[in-house]
Amino acid sequence: MNTSYPKADRFMAVTHQVENQPEPLQDYNSYTADKALQQALHREGAGWAEQELVDFGKLTGSAESIALGFSANAYKPELITHDRYGHRVDQIEFHPSYHQLMKTSIEHGLHASPWSDPKPGAHVARAAKYYLQTQVEAAHGCPITMTFAAIPALRHQPDLFEKWAPKITAPVYDPRNIPDTEKQGLTIGMAMTEKQGGSDVRRNSTRAFPLARTGAGQPYELVGHKWFVSAPMCDGFLVLAQTENGLSCFLLPRWRPDGSKNPLQIQQLKNKMGNVANASSETELRGAFAWMVGEEGRGVRTIIEMVATTRYDCMIGSSSGIRQATVQAIHHASNRAAFGATLSEQPLMQNLLADLALESEAAMTYTLRMSRAMDNQQDEHEKLLARIATPVGKYWICKRVPNHAYEAMEVIGGTGLMETHIMPRLFRESPVNSIWEGSGNVQCLDVLRAIERQPEVLDAYFAELKRASGADKRLDRFSSALQKEFSNQKDIQYRARNLTDRMALALQGALLVQHAPDAVADAFCAGRLDGHSGLNYGNLPSGLDCAAIINRARAEA
Structure with a gap:
């Protein structure tokens, strides 16, 4: 008998060693790595x-x-x-x-x-x-x-604001379902959407009935429904309801002032594709106690400041998702080899990774520029810029996330599709900020509305672009062509997405050529402003320093 081959049972417990698999990206400093x-x-x-x-x-x-x-x-x-x-x-x-x-x-x-x-x-x-x-x-x-x-929004009602x-604002988290008077820290939600209206809140049917006097700061009882209430465990909610004088804003506490349960009744939780850790609900208001906030009949004007601020946060959140997807893709490609070389060193992969990294830096740079505008609202230019650039950024940055998340997932391959990896969660989360707080069309129409009501916002926008004038000819050409488009008012609503796309790209380009390294600014202008951008990521033109862009974006433990 030939016994030159070892017996199989010697190898039953160990079939192979795990190699060429990146370790999870963790135990690193996510700030100093950025x-x-x-x-x-x-x-x-x-x-x-x-x-x-x-x-x-x-x-x-x-x-x-x-x-x-x-x-x-x-x-x-x-x-x-x-x-x-x-x-x-x-x-x-x-x-x-x-x-x-x-x-x-x-x-x-x-x-x-x-x-x-x-x-x-x-x-x-x-x-x-x-x-x-x-x-x-x-x-x-x-x-x-x-x-x-x-x-x-609460500043519109000083007595409620003071209370x-x-x-x-206290740095205290108290999740207990008890009256606000028994807590040191409170959270606040928002309930605007109803079944029949969606973004068209003026179709809201919830009614508010005064308990005594009418008007700002007075108590009412609300009867109706809210179709989409996220974070229904909050201690209070800013809601919209109809009065005799029109749609008004109210602060609805989770508990009545007498300590009894306020009848904001949760019917069911939404079964969402993403955003799973956060509860979203359908509710009925069965005589729920609330105080009017701001002027009666001007509820949209009162709550719009809350909406504008949440839209700003949508930019931060989407920029964050883009960053996390980018570092996951780069980490994987830098620690896995295929076809004889590390993935991140292969030309086509470099094109893709650099493109993903450009998207990330452009989104974050735009967003933090808006943060500075938020910090300087006493400055007229900053105030005007924030008014127009916030809906532009909310539209563009949030809309860029889903395809970016998918491309990053594809870099990682089959492992990136598994629930043990963060990428499936990033992908499911990716459409949320674009849809919530006003979807893409709503943002584009808001840009046009801002220009129509306050034409100087457009002047502020182009003044911001002018700060980068002469730094890159491609940006100058792109900005000049965009400015000419606004002189043509024909079918401007039909063209609103195209205009908003270009406004976002021009402002990102202007910021990057002023503040980013040459490799990043050059690649952005070449890949986004000079006619080379394709439908998918990984379409950067030749001659760019992709390795420098990737290294700048890299986050390692």
Whole structure:
């Protein structure tokens, strides 16, 4: 008998060694690993927050924090409508990891720091932290954003603001379902959408009935429904309802002032494709107590400041998602070989990775420029620029995320499709910010509305572009052609998406040629402004320093 071959049972326990598989990207400092963010923090006026960001970057890049994001999404929120005795409680149960994410965000001021500690660069510092935290987990950002955005709207009602603002801005997270009078920290939600209206809130049918006198600050009872209430566990909600004098804004507490349960009743939780860790719900208002905020019949004008602020946060969140997808793709490609070479060293992969990195830096740079505008609203140029550039950025940056997430997932391959990887969550989350707080068409029409009502916003926009004049001929040509387009008012609504696309690209280009390294600015102008951009990522023209762009974006443990 031939016995030269070893017996198979010697190898049954070990068939192969795991090699050529990248380790997870964790236990790194997500701030110090982000060169573009570090430079933007100082450039836009928040250099004083450097150490805070270093410390926060260490936290958000840790394996422990990253694990929280996975757990919060693996265990969906659960609705408990009644307790064991039949009392209506409308309680949402979350996995402890969700509460830890909320606690971290609130204790680090993501919900309110520019309001509680206003100073130069406050919005920039807060945006940078939000950008890092939502790379860990984005869904819990919904109640954080709404709490942050409630302050500008509540200022329309000074008596309510004086009572509620101190607890809203306090760095205290208290998730208990108890009256606001028994808490030191509060969160605020928003409920505008109804079944029949969507973005057309003037079709809202919920009615508000005065309990005594009518008008600002007075108590009412609301009867109707809200079709999409995210974060229904908040302590209060800004809502819209019809009065005799039109659509008005109200602050609806979760509990009545007498300590009884306010009948904002949760019918069911939404079964969402993404944004899973955050609860979203359908509710009925069965005589729910609320105070009017601002002038009666001017509810849209009152709540629009909250909406504008949430749209700004959508830019931060989408920029964050783009950044996380980019670093995951680069990390994988830099630590895996195929066909005889590391993936990141292969020309076609370099084209793709550099293109993904350009998208990331352009989005973050634009967003933090808007943070500086938020910090300087007393300056007329900054105020006008924020008015037009916020809907432009919300439209463009948020809309760029889904295809970017897919391309990053494809870089990683089959592993990136598995739920053990962060990419499926990033992909499911990718459409959220584009759809919420006004979808793409709504943003484009808002750009046109802003120009029609206040033509000087367009002057401010082109004045901002002019700061980069002469730095790159491709940008100059692109900006000049765009400006000419606005002189033609024919079918301008039909062309609104094209105009908004170009406005976003021109402003990103102007910012990058002023502030980014030459390799980044040159590639952006060549790939986005000079007619070379294709339908998919990875269409950069030849002759660019892709390796430098990739190295700048790289995040390693």
